[in-house]
Every structure is written in C-alpha cells, then in structure tokens.
Amino acid sequence: MEWFDAERYTIAREIAQRGVAAVYVLAFVTVLRQFRPLLGERGLLPVPSFTERVPWRASPSLFFARYSDRLLVAVGWTGVVVAAALVAGLPQQGPPWLPLLAFGVLWVLYLSVVNVGQTFYGFGWESLLLEAGFLVAFLGSDAVAPPWTVLALLWWLVFRLELGAGLIKWRGDPAWRDLTALYYHHETQPMPGPASRLFHLLPRPLHRVEVAANHVAQLVVPFGLLVPGPVASTAAAIMVVTQLWLVLSGNFAWLNWLTIVLAASAVDDGSWAAVLGLVGVDAAAAASAAADPPAWFVVVVLAVSALCVVLSYWPARNLVSRHQRMNASFNPFHLVNAYGAFGTITRRRTEVVVEGTRDADPEDATWAEYGFRGKPGDVRRLPRQYAPYHLRLDWLMWFLALGSSAQLRWFVPFLAKLLEADRPTLRLLADDPFGGERPRWVRARLYRYRFATPAEHRATGDRWVREDQGLMIDAVDLRRLARGG
Incomplete structure (x- = not known):
C-alpha cells in the first residue's frame, strides 16, 4: 500500500516511539517522587479538593472516580513499567495493536495525572508529551511500515511547536525584535543550569547573533518540514542543534529533549544511512519485507488522522492570530495544542x-x-x-x-x-x-x-x-x- 506506507522512515519510527517512551519513564518517575507531597491526600493542593469543585468533563481523569495516594503509586509504577517496555522495543516486536495499546495506557494514565495536577502541571511540555504519546501510538509495530499520515501529523506537531515559539517571541517582547533578549534571559530564566552564567557573560554582539539565529531556526526552518526527504532532514538537523544549545544553556525539563526526538521523525532512512556512513546501504530494507497493514489498522489510523486534521483548525487559527495564545490546549484531552515559550523576557x-x-x-x-x-x-x-x-x-x-x-x-x-x-x-x-x-x-x-x-x-x-x-x-x-x- 504505497499510498499508506512510509517505508523510508523506519528509523524515524524507532526514534520517535522509543524516545517518547523514554520521556514517559521520566515523567512517571517524577509522579512517584513529587506528586504526593504536592497534590496528594495531604499535599499542598490536594486532588480530592480539586475533584469536588471541577466537573469531570472539564478535566477528565481516572482520579475523579476515586483518589488515594496508594492508587497514585500504582498509576506511577504502571506507567514506568509500560514505558520502559516500549523503550526496550518489546511491544514493537508484536502486531501493530500492541504498541498502540501500550502507548494508549501511558496516554490515559498521564492525562489523568495532568488533568488533576493544577498549577504544578500547568506547563506546555505536559501537553506536548500527551500529544506526542497519542500520535506515536499509531505508528504501528515492526510488522508493518509506519503510516504516512501519522508521520505527517508528527511533522505538523514539530512545525507548530517551533513556529509557535518563534511567533510568540516576535509578537511579544520587543527585546526579541531588537535582538537584545539574551542580554537578560540566561540570567533570568526560571532555572539556570551550570553553564548559564558562562552564556550570560558572552559578549553582547554574540547575544544578538544568538537571537537572530533563533529567529531563523523557529520562523524559517520549520517550513522545511513541508518538503519530505533531504530538505526536511536538513531542517530537522538544524532544529536538533538549536535544541542542544538550549539544553546547554538552561533547565527546561524535557521540552528540548522531546523536541529533538520529534524533529528526528522527519529524517528519512537514507539521510540516517549517510550520516552514519552507510552510503549505499538500504536502511529501509527490512521495511520492504513488511506485510501489508491489516484493514482495521488502516481504518483506525485514517480515522484518527482525520480527527487530528479537524482539531488542527484551532491551533492553526491561533498561529495566525495577533492575539496568539501560548501553551494552550483547546480540548481537555490535550490533543493538537498550541505551543510557545518566553513571549515576555524578565529583565530582573x-x-x-x-x-x-x-x-x-x-x-x-x-x-x-x-x-x-x-x-x-x-x-x-x-x-x-x-x-x-x-x-x-x-x-x-x-x-x-x-x-x-x-x-x-x-x-x-x-x-x-x-x-x-x-x-x-x-x-x-x-x-x-x-x-x-x-x-x-x-x-x-x-x-x-x-x-x-x-x-x-x-x-x-x-x-x-x-x-x-x-x-x-x-x-x-x-x-x-x-x-x-
């Protein structure tokens, strides 16, 4: 089924599924270590108090039926075990419904956590992880080639993530437009890292170059994702380098690493072969032998893809709006969201x-x-x-x-x-x-x-x-x- 199968993106699927699963491991470890003192039965903002005043339809979660710290621990450990199995690639060795089920479990459990997490879970990377986890569930297993429509939705996600971040900066603080934002940002960001002071002390002309390069990476480069093949692979590589720069200069939870994983989904197998010095080797040879996907899988993937296309109306409208919203979810399931960061820079x-x-x-x-x-x-x-x-x-x-x-x-x-x-x-x-x-x-x-x-x-x-x-x-x-x- 050439119109459905993306046989040249098997490595991209491996990176996307295992990489997103690795972030889920980290997210559920965080749940186990921090959720109870922050949001548990005796936490700072107890979940039972939240579920008493907020209806389920506004913030769907398994914890509306019942919350206890013991149940929270069970959710956390289930998430860690299932995500670790996906990192190891075990469900991917079975039929396509198996990784779909595994990622579905992660999505439901983490959605349940985020939707009762209140301000402690009010970060854009929570929605990003939920959306990414939902999409990679439909990439199938090693038994079938990855579907084109799901890969395109992942690229659309990266496009919104990067372009939204670039536009919110350009439309927001004038320090981004006059290239002075990094006079302050390395020092005033939420949680500086070990190298942040060194970045802050760089010469100011270099800070202006950093800001200009950021604008190119977020306002121009994402359009390269619209041209699958070498152009998209090159655009993804630029995004990866930009994200690694941000990793070095600050502490932004898993935002940068998840962006790197998602950007890698745009790199085709031929580009990976060239980068790894395997020129002349068909990195998609295994995919050519993959069986045709079962009819149920095709129907489910096309239905989910159509749903995501419909839901894309709201974030697409947000991108072109003068009143762009930053890190907004347009539905309580955190599917097809709007992203962005640091539209305003703190000076002190x-x-x-x-x-x-x-x-x-x-x-x-x-x-x-x-x-x-x-x-x-x-x-x-x-x-x-x-x-x-x-x-x-x-x-x-x-x-x-x-x-x-x-x-x-x-x-x-x-x-x-x-x-x-x-x-x-x-x-x-x-x-x-x-x-x-x-x-x-x-x-x-x-x-x-x-x-x-x-x-x-x-x-x-x-x-x-x-x-x-x-x-x-x-x-x-x-x-x-x-x-x-």
Whole structure:
C-alpha cells in the first residue's frame, strides 16, 4: 500500500516511539517522587479538593472516580513499567495493536495525572508529551511500515511547536525584535543550569547573533518540514542543534529533549544511512519485507488522522492570530495544542528566599534559609543540571517571585508544611537547616539576584550577587496561619 506506507522512515519510527517512551519513564518517575507531597491526600493542593469543585468533563481523569495516594503509586509504577517496555522495543516486536495499546495506557494514565495536577502541571511540555504519546501510538509495530499520515501529523506537531515559539517571541517582547533578549534571559530564566552564567557573560554582539539565529531556526526552518526527504532532514538537523544549545544553556525539563526526538521523525532512512556512513546501504530494507497493514489498522489510523486534521483548525487559527495564545490546549484531552515559550523576557531576577527560626521571638531571632534543589539560593553554589527531570516546586517558586497572587494558594500551605516539619515536603528540598525538627517561625524574603562578574567571582568565589528587597511574608507560626494571618 504505497499510498499508506512510509517505508523510508523506519528509523524515524524507532526514534520517535522509543524516545517518547523514554520521556514517559521520566515523567512517571517524577509522579512517584513529587506528586504526593504536592497534590496528594495531604499535599499542598490536594486532588480530592480539586475533584469536588471541577466537573469531570472539564478535566477528565481516572482520579475523579476515586483518589488515594496508594492508587497514585500504582498509576506511577504502571506507567514506568509500560514505558520502559516500549523503550526496550518489546511491544514493537508484536502486531501493530500492541504498541498502540501500550502507548494508549501511558496516554490515559498521564492525562489523568495532568488533568488533576493544577498549577504544578500547568506547563506546555505536559501537553506536548500527551500529544506526542497519542500520535506515536499509531505508528504501528515492526510488522508493518509506519503510516504516512501519522508521520505527517508528527511533522505538523514539530512545525507548530517551533513556529509557535518563534511567533510568540516576535509578537511579544520587543527585546526579541531588537535582538537584545539574551542580554537578560540566561540570567533570568526560571532555572539556570551550570553553564548559564558562562552564556550570560558572552559578549553582547554574540547575544544578538544568538537571537537572530533563533529567529531563523523557529520562523524559517520549520517550513522545511513541508518538503519530505533531504530538505526536511536538513531542517530537522538544524532544529536538533538549536535544541542542544538550549539544553546547554538552561533547565527546561524535557521540552528540548522531546523536541529533538520529534524533529528526528522527519529524517528519512537514507539521510540516517549517510550520516552514519552507510552510503549505499538500504536502511529501509527490512521495511520492504513488511506485510501489508491489516484493514482495521488502516481504518483506525485514517480515522484518527482525520480527527487530528479537524482539531488542527484551532491551533492553526491561533498561529495566525495577533492575539496568539501560548501553551494552550483547546480540548481537555490535550490533543493538537498550541505551543510557545518566553513571549515576555524578565529583565530582573527576583527570588523568594524562605527562612525559619527556632527562637521564640521572631523580632530578635537568628534565621536560617531552606535550600532548594534547583532554584538559586546559596550565592556560591554552581547551578545544577536537572533537565530533563522536572523540579516542579522549584519552577513554581520562579512564578511566585514574579508576583502572581494565585501562587499563594500553594505557597501558604507550603509554609505550614515547613512549620510542621512534614517529611514528604522536606524531601523536595535540598537542605533543611533544622534537621527535621520543627521551626517556631517561618517567613519569606525577596532578593534581587544577578550573576557575578568575573572580577566579583575571583574576589569572593560567589556565582551570584544578591540584594535584599525586603519581606514578602512576615514571620508566621502555625497559629497565625490557622487564623489566616
């Protein structure tokens, strides 16, 4: 079935299915390690409270029937095991319904997590993983060639992802248009990485070149995906290099790695053969011997493809709109979404520093800081590389520092957990200055942070310079928090 089978994209299918499955492994590990203290029965934003006030049709999830931390663990481990099997390629060795079923399980389970995850799961890469996982389910198994329509939908996904990110920048902050955005971004991004300071200290003319190159990569190169073959393969290679640059310069969870995997789906087997030095070898030889797909598989793939084409109306309209939405889902199933990032650049970095004391009088107390795993705190510490792992609490601390009052819904309960010395909550942190004992008081201060110059770093050993900006929340104890004070 030449009109249906894409025999020249078997390597692309392997990378897409195994790569997306690998990200699912990471996502479910994150669920197991972070979900309960953030959203569990005794979490900061408990799921049972959410499901009481939000109808299922607005946010479909298995947890509407019943939520318990034990059930959450079962969901997490099921996701890890099924995703790991797909990374190993085991379901792909069977009939085409087997990987479809495996990815379907991952999609349903992770959709159930995201749709009750509230602000802790309000990131664009959650929708990206759900959409990618849904699509690669229909790429079939090794028994059949990958379908053209599903590959085209993956390329359409990458096109929307990159072009949407480019347009939201061009239409948004003027710093992107005058090429000055990277004067600030490496320093003010949500979670700098170990090399972010070095990137920030690059000469400003080079920053302007970086921004211009980003515009080319996101506003021009995606159109190359519309020409399958060497042109699309070259466009994908440029995107991969651009994403690796972002991996080096910051911590953006699995966004960059998943984009790399999806971009690789546009590289045909001939291009892979050339890159790997296998010129003259037919990398699709195995596919030529693949059986014709069963009729049910053709019908299902065409029906799903038609559905995605219909759903594409809303993100396509969003791309051409002057009021483009960033990281928007147009349906509760997170299928065919709108993407984008950093339409506005923060010029100054403000950090919320949480402190506690065991002294009785907060007015004359010695305060100690809680240390977070990823967000800046200790001015001497080299930022860690956590991506593609996602530190959800640390990311929300960045949004909190931007002054969003909505973030207080979880932050005030977080302070209460610190006052209780709640062990699951403390395990989310890098350092508890009280060794598991309860503090008497906690408070939150605001600091302005900037990267130290080379001279400042040589003189002090500090990687950050910070300036006290005053109190955000004055000293509170459990009694005051209970009173709403």
